[in-house]
């Protein structure tokens with residue numbers, strides 16, 4: 558057998574599940590987000606028009622030949638993209654859309670994903686106190702579409718130490734994660750340490766990637782109404798099992814702040830050490846202010862509500878934050 562042809566079906570463990578009808582937001586934060594533990598939450602997005610109307614045919618009819626971003630450097634007419642998605646197969650996978658930020662390219666779809674999913678609330682990313690580059694009240698809401706066998710191009714963990722969530726709207730998607738402690742076995746790229754060179758984490762090429770045998774694979778299949786919470790630095794990969802439509806966002810709060818601050822300051826320090834130190838100081842100040850405002854709301858909820866401003870500056874829940882679908886957002890899309 559030629560090198561790389563022989564593959565091992567990796568053993569896997571299921572990802573914990575919770576029911577969105579009974580899980581409170583506080584329990585979600587305590588058990589998962591602040592414990593850096595993945596979970597699949599069912600029954601989310603129940604009120605969304607998207608859950609009823611988003612199908613491949615709907616996108617084809619609504620957007621026709623409008624050009625749409627598929628990957629970093631690939632645009633194509635929406636109707637042709639959908640045709641290729643429908644024709645996609647395990648043997649001959651079609652394109653997978655993963656760079657379409659809704660506010661930027663398809664704002665007309667925003668009313669279809671309200672009310673906001675409380676578990677996907679971007680938290681500190683939505684604070685007006687965040688420096689502009691990282692102020693994203695929608696959590697970088699993004700559309701993901703692919704046909705059978707197509708996949709997100711690279712196993713990775715999200716940059717800026719962000720937590721992520723992916724909500725399944727149509728079809729089935731296989732989703733796998735590995736804990737951060739498995740990083741030594743996942744062959745990170747030298748230039749992009751949050752990108753893995755592993756081509757398939759499920760049907761593994763153990764000749765080329767022998768250390769994979771030491772990693773613990775967690776797997777699930779997302780169905781419409783399921784959301785997976787992917788904690789900061791958890792490696793993840795996704796593959797459509799049928800035509801699949803989902804949305805995803807990022808979240809930031811005290812649980813992943815320090816890593817966020819260190820990472821973006823280190824990136825800035827590549828321009829100059831002074832600029833990196835300045836940004837680190839600025840973010841440390843923002844952290845101190847947000848921490849006080851968050852604590853005040855927890856300790857004195859009635860007074861905080863009466864004063865209005867604490868919840869505006871440091872929104873703790875989706876209800877306290879302005880609905881991002883109603884505002885024209887100026888969003889800066891990261892380029893790496």
Ligand SMILES: O=C(O)CCC(=O)C(=O)O
Nearest residue numbers: 655701709723793795805
């Ligand atoms: O395709 C998916 O569901 C994964 C999305 C993802 O990980 C990302 O956009 O960073």
